[in-house]
Amino acid sequence: MTFRSRFTPYIAVAAVAATATLLAGCAGGGGSPDPAKPADPDEKVTLDFAFWGNDVRAELYSQVIDAFEAEHKNITVNESFLGFPEFWEKRQTEAAGGGLPDVMQFDYSYLRQYSENGLLLDLTPYLGEAIQTDPLKESVLDIGKVADGQFAIPISTNAWGMYTNPKLLETAGVEEFAGGSWDDYTEWMASVTEASGGTVFGGTDYTGRIQNFEIQLRSHDKFLFSEDGELGFTEDDLKAFWEEGEKVRETGVVGAQKLEEIYPLSAFDAAITASELTWDNFGGGYLGNLGEGYTELGLVAPPVTVEGAKDLYQKPSMLHAASANTEHPAEAAMLIDFLVNSPESGEIFGTNRGLPASETALSGANLEGLDAQIQEYEASIADRLGDAPPVPIVGYGTIEEEFRLIGQELGHGTLSVDDAVKRLFDKIDVTLNG
Template structure:
């Protein structure tokens, strides 16, 4: 998923003239106290249904507590949140992403939760790895909602109807292109393209780089790849696009970083890319049975996947009811009553006790997610270096430049040069 369309300077200043103009709905504008909370997340309608059901149960068991909820798509979420944080009136309960956690934590926008560990937050059984994945500079800034990994989501029946076996674990990048091109020549009807265009997908680009022993960013906060890497990436997709293996530029441009606007969901492609926690949402919106498998791999390359917190639940640093907010977080991630309602839609729960309680009640799509995480082990390496401040702006640049290349307004070489120049400019501001 992508986009942090407001720049780092905007993050600090955007709210100065807008602090009195909340962007959430009117019911979410209540002043927070011990009984009134505001909660926000990004995601699909399925995520919203589950979350609201769990929140209502929390309200019912905590007399006097009311939670005003709001959700939206990824693209809208981050600019709105940045404006609210800068204005000092963000929601108490914030769904946070690993990419942005470091930036928000180091700016003092979200609250360290260490003071609640062992009391309000009873998440010790998450283990050191999961706790560290939600920590910055030795302090805990969120509760891991679930473990997930990035992969390939396919309508396997569409592939087989075209006489081609769908991608699976261990499929190489070369094989993926060959399969996609063959599918494009054989398929009929609307779903005539094998694949979405992944050229603007930062998560997929990251897997491409990791397999080559590189990364989006290095440990010093600089870029972890060279112009030649980006050129090769854009060229791969340009050739696949030309061969009819992935959707054309005008179809990919319909994608707005939501499951609903995916080329797979819209019926233009047999395959798209997403995090494992999104699989349930994809299946909800797609009639054919879907499958999830690993990203393409590099022949003799390094493991190009990693397990990360799918999201985390954090507390706004200026919340007037931080302990009640922490209590709601605990209810959703560690108490069976709340966590079982959320299921695996946000990822496989970090708590072994919750996983054990959840497995017997899993439906087919949820079971697929758990199986995927288990089967991915041979392809999993360590977490990459943390994204630096400004990484969201670079993500936005990748999306824009990939579209310029797709529409042939730029060559892969020029697109790569533009991407690195813009990325270095953004990072230099830090």
């Protein structure tokens, strides 16, 4: 696949998320543009736009940017992309130097952190004008608010689910996961590995993902963090969860060493595992990475912790935000509007970024195949959907990343569960209390 010269992929070795401690000293500029200064259609403007993803998403963004530039001939958009951890490492470096991109694909986990440190443009003056709000439900638009400011616009919504690989399951001679408890899922993964003679693994150690811990907590009416930063779980809760991982790792899941060897691909991307617990908008990327011969995936609900619990929720799969220091706030707002609301965006992306949150973008989307499957999946889990958690606390992204890194070390056997629990709670204490 070939990209134009304006398109600059970066490669980073370290997978380090931005830290609240560093960003606390990186307050941006005004953050409140003058709405009386509209975009000048005769002024030549260049905008830098950054996103995370893979080559599949990169090509889709190139197509959408082409459409935007055709409509706004005075604006040139330079794109760059990274994998998710590396994306936030680079934003951390840019924030320290006051040089964030004009427009960024943004993650819910970092919204409070960056906005409260003055790094993001308050888009409120552009709502209803450069950024159309009628196509967005108020509840969806509110997702991008912190305090009294609108610091990001949700692109789409998604939910936690489980992708499966029908081709690998057929090769192994094992049926699709039929639902059930986490123990049932562990046994199913083991059956895939055993039936294939170890050529295919049933899955990975799910206890390395904080989202799986969260939905188990929600099943017991607990939570990760409250709006005010109150911790919603105990050391015993976390210890019990990571002790589940010991059992999982003993039943034939792919090992941590193999996962490192194939990075940045996941084991599911590389056709090594038959299942992956993740956000439901990841399907298009999986098919792209799996390559020729793969035309379909399975998509089923995650294991159940407590029957009838409202453990799942819809969240913004991602948002778009602008730098507080952009020299072209009006044009940045126009680009955000196009990426969120345009029918062209909906047609090109489908559900690659999640189900379009905008009615006008959704109207342009031709939801067939995997896209229709994702829409049907979210309808199928309606009974498990509860209220979404509050905007993540400042520093949530670093806690999520630490959780992932600890999961890797548990997988390697270089860290005990007790030490892992202490390490995460120490990280939480430092993040919340300085």
